Amino acid sequence: xxxxxxxxxxxxxxxxxxxxxxxxxxxxxxxxxxxxxxxxxxxxxxxxxxxxxxxxxxxxxxxxxxxxxxxxxxxxxxxxxxxxxxxxxxxxxxxxxxxxxxxxxxxxxxxxxxxxxxxxxxxxxxxxxxxxxxxxxxxxxxxxxxxxxxxxxxxxxxxxxxxxxxxxxxxxxxxxxxxxxx
Amino acid sequence: xxxxxxxxxxxxxxxxxxxxxxxxxxxxxxxxxxxxxxxxxxxxxxxxxxxxxxxxxxxxxxxxxxxxxxxxxxxxxxxxxxxxxxxxxxxxxxxxxxxxxxxxxxxxxxxxxxxxxxxxxxxxxxxxxxxxxxxxxxxxxxxxxxxxxxxxxxxxxxxxxxxxxxxxxxxxxxxxxxxxxxxxxxxxxxxxxxxxxxxxxxxxxxxxxxxxxxxxxxxxxxxxxxxxxxxxxxxxxxxxxxxxxxxxxxxxxxxxxxxxxxxxxxxxxxxxxxxxxxxxxxxxxxxxxxxxxxxxxxxxxxxxxxxxxxxxxxxxxxxxxxxxxxxxxxxxxxxxxxxxxxxxxxxxxxxxxxxxxxxxxxxxxxxxxxxxxxxxxxxxxxxxxxxxxxxxxxxxxxxxxxxxxxxxxxxxx
Numbered sequence: 068x069x070x071x072x073x074x075x076x077x078x079x080x081x082x083x084x085x086x087x088x089x090x091x092x093x094x095x096x097x098x099x100x101x102x103x104x105x106x107x108x109x110x111x112x113x114x115x116x117x118x119x120x121x122x123x124x125x126x127x128x129x130x131x132x133x134x135x136x137x138x139x140x141x142x143x144x145x146x147x148x149x150x151x152x153x154x155x156x157x158x159x160x161x162x163x164x165x166x167x168x169x170x171x172x173x174x175x176x177x178x179x180x181x182x183x184x185x186x187x188x189x190x191x192x193x194x195x196x197x198x199x200x201x202x203x204x205x206x207x208x209x210x211x212x213x214x215x216x217x218x219x220x221x222x223x224x225x226x227x228x229x230x231x232x233x234x235x236x237x238x239x240x241x242x243x244x245x246x247x248x249x
Numbered sequence: 250x251x252x253x254x255x256x257x258x259x260x261x262x263x264x265x266x267x268x269x270x271x272x273x274x275x276x277x278x279x280x281x282x283x284x285x286x287x288x289x290x291x292x293x294x295x296x297x298x299x300x301x302x303x304x305x306x307x308x309x310x311x312x313x314x315x316x317x318x319x320x321x322x323x324x325x326x327x328x329x330x331x332x333x334x335x336x337x338x339x340x341x342x343x344x345x346x347x348x349x350x351x352x353x354x355x356x357x358x359x360x361x362x363x364x365x366x367x368x369x370x371x372x373x374x375x376x377x378x379x380x381x382x383x384x385x386x387x388x389x390x391x392x393x394x395x396x397x398x399x400x401x402x403x404x405x406x407x408x409x410x411x412x413x414x415x416x417x418x419x420x421x422x423x424x425x426x427x428x429x430x431x432x433x434x435x436x437x438x439x440x441x442x443x444x445x446x447x448x449x450x451x452x453x454x455x456x457x458x459x460x461x462x463x464x465x466x467x468x469x470x471x472x473x474x475x476x477x478x479x480x481x482x483x484x485x486x487x488x489x490x491x492x493x494x495x496x497x498x499x500x501x502x503x504x505x506x507x508x509x510x511x512x513x514x515x516x517x518x519x520x521x522x523x524x525x526x527x528x529x530x531x532x533x534x535x536x537x538x539x540x541x542x543x544x545x546x547x548x549x550x551x552x553x554x555x556x557x558x559x560x561x562x563x564x565x566x567x568x569x570x571x572x573x574x575x576x577x578x579x580x581x582x583x584x585x586x587x588x589x590x591x592x593x594x595x596x597x598x599x600x601x602x603x604x605x606x607x608x609x610x611x612x613x614x615x616x617x618x619x620x621x622x623x624x625x626x627x628x629x630x631x632x633x634x635x636x637x638x639x640x641x642x643x644x645x646x647x648x649x650x651x652x653x654x655x656x657x658x659x660x661x662x
Contacts, residue, residue: 091608205526223537229530239527240515 075170093120102134109135109145150203154183156234161208164228174220177213184208206238251368254280255658257360258375259353261287261344263310263333264628265377267643269342270311271651277658281342282364284349288333290379295326297407298431300491301640302423304457309641310336311648321457323491350378354602355621358661372661373623373654376601376612380629381594390590392517394580399588402428408435414586415439417522417578419514421446422485425591426498430490432589433508440578440585441503443528444513447487448535448568451497453543454550455560458489459639465549468636472616481631482611485593486638500532500568510571511578522578532568540564596629617650623657625650 087094096119102112115129133146147155158181169176185206191199212221229235256272258265261283272279286292301308305328306320313336315324324332337344345366352363353374362369384401393399398412402424408431418429421443433439449458462468475481490498500510512525543564550556578585598606605613605620613620616633626632627650628643636642 219537219540222533223541226530226533226537229527230534235527235530239512240525241518241523 071170071173071175073166073170073174073176075167077167077170080167081171095119105145106143107135108140108142109133150185150187153203153234153238154185154206157206157208157232157238158183160232160234161210161225161228164232165210165212165224168224168227168231169214169216172220172224174224175215177215179210179212179214181208181210251361251370253370254278255371256280256373256375256654257282257362257369257371258377259350259362260377260379260628261337261342261346262290262377262379262628263288263336263640264379264643264647265375266333266337266340266342266344267311267647268375268377268625268627268651269344270336270340271647272654273340273342275651275655277651277655279343280369281344282348282350282362283344283346286346287337287344288330290381291326291329291333294381294403296402296405296428297326299427300325301329302486302489302491303459303639303641304491307457307459307463307639307641308332309644311340311644313339321495322493350600352600352602355624358622360603360623372658373625375650375654376598376619376624376626377628378596380596382597383595384590385593385595386590387514387592389514389517390588393588394520396583397580397585397588399590401590402594405589408432408437411435411437412586413437415584416587416589417442417585418589418591420444420485420591420593421488421500421510422591422593423487423489425589426488426503427490428589428591429503429508430498430506433503433506437587439508440511441500441508442511442514442522442524443500443531444485445531446485446535448499448539449487449489449542450499450539450563450565451489451495453546454563457495461546463636464555465546465553467545468634468639468642470635472631472633472637475631475635478631481635482629484630499565501566504569504571509575511575517580520579520581522580524574524576524578526574526576528574529570532570536567617646618653623654625654 096117098117100112100114102110104110112132112134113129114126116123116125118124132152134149134152135145136142136148137144162179162181165179166176183206185203187203188199190196191201210225212224214221216224255277256279258268258272258279258281261281265281269279269281283289300323302323304321305315305317305324308315308324315332349365350362351365354361360371360374362371362374384403386401390399405428411432415438416432417440418425418432419442421441425441429439429441451458453461472478488499490496496502504510510528512528514522515525516523543562547562550559595610598610598612603621603624605624607613612626612629614626617626619626627646630638633646633649634642637646
């Protein structure tokens with residue numbers, strides 16, 4: 068158990084789980100991003116601060132992300148499309164989950180790679196056909212994992228990672244979204 | 250005028266009667282208070298076709314076992330009631346039927362029990378009122394259009410009073426699976442909303458799967474040996490049905506019957522039911538867990554040497570993912586006429602005026618020893634062992650819990 072070095076501090080996670088059992092208010096987090104329109108369909112989002120454990124928290128540095136559309140959409144392609152950010156979120160969330168669960172289960176990982184494909188009928192967002200939804204029709208994630216474990220144990224890692232994934236939940240279940248003008 | 254007894258047992262189901270049996274062995278004077286009749290929930294809160302999930306040879310109570318013609322079968326509700334009634338009679342349990350407990354309070358070193366028929370003071374109380382007193386139904390049931398009839402397993406008896414047309418069964422554990430089969434067979438097309446579930450074959454290598462649970466020692470695992478006890482106690486009942494044919498009704502069998510599977514019902518928006526898109530992973534989790542359990546059985550059979558007495562190891566097809574799992578369903582379209590909430594049950598402790606409930610309104614207890622001196626519980630999931638969830642688990646539990654209670658009384662004599 069102790070020789071597994073996936074780099075996840077599982078003890079800290081387990082300790083947090085214990086503490087938060089009796090302190091649900093400390094578990095209330097608010098994640099924030101600010102976005103600024105640049106030009107055309109190009110915008111820049113910045114992320115640094117968030118709220119959690121009862122107070123304001125901060126990332127070590129501010130992160131900046133450009134979002135745009137590709138040239139085939141007659142845009143400048145200054146960054147990935149907004150819907151691709153969802154794929155980034157899903158892949159990184161599931162990957163983090165795989166690492167954490169592997170550490171907790173004493174499984175040494177050598178490599179974890181995944182590809183994420185989101186199938187998207189853009190007639191919805193273009194207003195061509197109101198029966199077509201705006202978002203993804205479906206998403207497929209394929210993991211390739213090299214680890215000291217049986218195929219069955221690796222499948223269980225990936226399944227448990229989905230079970231505990233914030234982004235998987237956010238994408239598969241409805242979320243109440245409010246958009247207003249300040 | 251306040252009556253005095255040493256111990257009050259609340260509930261005359263299998264748990265309360267087993268407590269009474271153990272108290273009787275120790276000559277501790279007690280009464281068993283029962284709001285209705287012996288085995289009340291089995292009489293009034295179950296659907297007509299229900300049979301026990303455990304085979305009859307396994308359905309045991311202290312010094313009381315099934316002696317009928319079909320030990321491999323599963324008792325009907327009538328048989329369960331008779332079985333429990335006979336146990337009450339044979340063990341001479343001091344049951345007071347038609348006596349509803351409205352309050353239990355701690356006063357000085359004792360308990361004061363208020364009932365519909367008077368007041369009782371006692372030194373100890375055994376809560377055996379069951380784990381399934383109320384159907385647990387999500388709050389968004391209120392957003393379902395009024396044109397749809399909503400039923401819980403407490404209201405449902407059989408398909409005949411239901412409107413012709415589609416039924417949305419919510420929940421795919423033991424209850425949901427059984428009702429989905431029955432309703433689909435009645436000619437009402439069923440949509441089954443599937444959340445986290447426990448998949449089990451009815452028989453494995455020629456034996457009832459619950460024989461394996463018991464024989465391999467898994468069911469004897471103690472509560473303090475279980476990895477994640479909170480999770481084990483909240484685990485939904487396995488997808489098992491007790492039928493004379495010993496049929497496995499897993500999701501593949503249901504799909505083959507024409508039942509349509511959708512994901513967990515997450516919300517109602519604008520008259521539409523929205524289902525989770527994460528159902529594939531629930532299938533994977535259930536398939537993986539079942540495979541792991543069967544591996545455990547095979548391993549035990551090899552090391553224990555009973556390999557030759559059972560059939561060859563089997564593996565079952567993975568749960569088939571439907572070509573499309575709809576993410577929403579228009580509840581106003583008329584396609585669904587009835588919703589059956591098979592979303593679990595919760596205990597009711599509204600009468601318990603002792604601060605022993607956790608934030609989820611469950612009793613705080615350590616193996617049935619409740620967090621208040623002289624207060625005990627029996628008949629809850631994984632109370633002391635994995636088998637505590639099942640009727641035959643009560644024998645060991647009642648013996649242990651009543652031994653603790655007897656020590657408690659002795660120490661304060």
